[in-house]
Amino acid sequence: xxxxxxxxxLLITTFCFAQTDGYWDKExxxxxxxxxxxxxxxxxxxxxxxxxxTEIVYRITLLDENQKLSNSLVSILKAIPDPxxxxxxxAGAVFLLSKIAGDDKCKYAIFNNKxxxxxxxxxxxxxxxxxxxNNPINKDAKxxxxxxxxxFKSGMMWFGFESKNWIMNQRIILEVVPWVDTxxxxxxxxxxxxxxxxxxxxxDLAKKLPNAGADDYCVCVLDKIQNQYKxxxxxxxxxxxxxxxxxxxxxxxxxxxxxxxxxxxxNRLEASQFTSQGKYGQAIVKLLPIIEEKKAKVSxxxxxxxxxxxxxxxxxxxxxxxxxxxxxxxxxxxQLHLAHANxxxxxxxxxxxxxxxxxxxxISDSMGWNEQVKADFxxxxxxxxxxxxxxxxxxxxx
Numbered sequence: 001x002x003x004x005x006x007x008x009x010l011l012i013t014t015f016c017f018a019q020t021d022g023y024w025d026k027e028x029x030x031x032x033x034x035x036x037x038x039x040x041x042x043x044x045x046x047x048x049x050x051x052x053x054t055e056i057v058y059r060i061t062l063l064d065e066n067q068k069l070s071n072s073l074v075s076i077l078k079a080i081p082d083p084x085x086x087x088x089x090x091a092g093a094v095f096l097l098s099k100i101a102g103d104d105k106c107k108y109a110i111f112n113n114k115x116x117x118x119x120x121x122x123x124x125x126x127x128x129x130x131x132x133x134n135n136p137i138n139k140d141a142k143x144x145x146x147x148x149x150x151x152f153k154s155g156m157m158w159f160g161f162e163s164k165n166w167i168m169n170q171r172i173i174l175e176v177v178p179w180v181d182t183x184x185x186x187x188x189x190x191x192x193x194x195x196x197x198x199x200x201x202x203x204d205l206a207k208k209l210p211n212a213g214a215d216d217y218c219v220c221v222l223d224k225i226q227n228q229y230k231x232x233x234x235x236x237x238x239x240x241x242x243x244x245x246x247x248x249x250x251x252x253x254x255x256x257x258x259x260x261x262x263x264x265x266x267n268r269l270e271a272s273q274f275t276s277q278g279k280y281g282q283a284i285v286k287l288l289p290i291i292e293e294k295k296a297k298v299s300x301x302x303x304x305x306x307x308x309x310x311x312x313x314x315x316x317x318x319x320x321x322x323x324x325x326x327x328x329x330x331x332x333x334x335q336l337h338l339a340h341a342n343x344x345x346x347x348x349x350x351x352x353x354x355x356x357x358x359x360x361x362x363i364s365d366s367m368g369w370n371e372q373v374k375a376d377f378x379x380x381x382x383x384x385x386x387x388x389x390x391x392x393x394x395x396x397x398x
Contacts, residue, residue: 022181024077025050030176031072036106036163038170041124043117046157046176052185053152053178055083057096058159059141061173064102071099073141073175083179086143096141104170105136109160112151117158124162136164187231196222196234205250205259213262217250220257224249264290271303280310291320298327302334309340310383317341332363336372340380343389351389352396359397370397 030047049056059073076096080086086096109129111117119125126132130151133140146152163170200206200218209217225234225245237245254260267286274283287304290296301324308317321338324331339354355373363372377390 021183022052022054022082022179024074025053025178025180026074026077028178029074030174031074032174034161034172034174036161036170036172038165038167039163041121041160041162043111043121044159044161044174045114045117046159049152049155049157049178050180050185051187052180052182053146053155054181054184055143055145055179056151056157056176057083057086057141057143057179058174058176059096059098060106060108060137060139060159060175061098062102062104062106062138063098063100063171063173064104065171067100067102069098069100069173073177077177083143083145098139098173101139102171103138104168105138105164106170106172107136107162107164108133108140110151111158111160112153112156114156114158117160120160126160129160183226186226188226189231192231193222193226196225200246200250203246203250205254205263208263208266209259210262213257213259217253217257217259220253221246221249224252260293260295264295268300268303271307275303275307275310280307283307284311298324298331298334300324301327302331302337305334305341306337309337309344309385312344312385314341314345318345332358332361332369336363336369336376340376343393344386348389352393355393356396373397 028047028050032044034042034044036042057073057077061069063069073096109120109126110131111120111128112130113128116125116128120129130149130153131142131144144151151157157176159174159176161172197218200221201214206214206218228245229237234242234245267290271283271286274280274286284304284307287300287307290300291304301320305317305321305324308314308320317337318341321334321341324334325338328334335354335358339351342348342354343351358369360369362368374394377387377394381387381390
């Protein structure tokens with residue numbers, strides 16, 4: 001009674017904490033009944049392990065002539081949703097064993113190479129077996145994992161059996177069921193993923209990002225491609241189709257990964273540097289994409305406006321400064337540049353109204369409105385902008 005209760009608790013625990021990222025591949029399970037002659041050694045190949053196999057569970061049962069298995073291994077695994085449930089206690093291991101077994105016993109070994117298996121059959125050599133059971137058994141069950149066993153090296157396995165019955169034939173039941181990791185079954189190995197990441201990092205957009213930003217962006221693109229294609233499907237795409245896959249993933253990841261924010265911030269920094277160096281046209285080139293992609297802040301409209309003023313493009317300056325004013329009419333730097341643009345455009349009355357309105361305020365915590373106007377007029381004069389109304393405005397500010 002206590003054993004049944006323990007087993008029930010084990011199953012409940014297993015169901016509650018079951019993984020959801022894989023499945024028992026019952027379609028490609030191995031189930032073979034082998035008759036082995038007295039004192040003979042034989043080898044049995046397992047069905048080719050499906051891509052993404054990370055674990056297997058196998059069961060070996062020796063039966064007397066008229067005995068039958070009460071439950072197949074496949075049917076038993078229906079009650080255990082993932083491999084961890086098998087190793088959560090002795091009850092799980094006992095459960096996998098046949099409820100019956102004959103009196104005969106055998107030794108067995110597992111190989112990941114056919115030549116090694118054939119050598120075992122001929123010479124009994126187990127030096128290079130990935131697993132060897134030296135003590136004769138009449139039943140056994142184990143779970144093997146790619147993390148702890150070399151048996152998965154080739155994607156194929158060979159079981160070798162040696163009869164310990166010196167007189168009679170033996171009947172052996174071999175059952176092997178693979179556990180397939182859903183994600184790995186799509187063929188996206190580490191090397192395959194590295195290859196796609198490498199291609200992504202060579203794109204123009206990724207090159208604009210710092211290392212950490214490029215990593216985040218390209219991992220996002222990789223996830224999009226993995227979700228859309230199995231690796232072999234991706235490999236079979238035409239070059240133009242692969243390019244489109246990267247483009248589609250990139251468009252989504254541009255915002256999702258924060259790449260757009262990083263690029264916009266870099267553009268703002270570079271634009272500021274160009275402005276301070278007197279390269280106003282290059283500053284405009286850096287700022288326009290932010291505006292066009294509708295990611296602009298008030299400060300972006302302000303910076304674009306003043307650079308248009310520096311290059312004597314007053315209509316464009318007014319266009320973007322007016323948009324910025326609608327977003328935040330209290331931004332005095334933008335109001336000042338709006339006054340300048342109106343002044344140069346010939347809208348003297350409107351410019352005068354703005355200059356006069358804010359003359360008693362500070363444009364920042366350390367710069368007064370009037371001081372900034374004077375500093376700007378000095379720079380405008382150096383740049384060759386029209387100075388006809390400068391004195392009139394300065395008189396208003398006194």
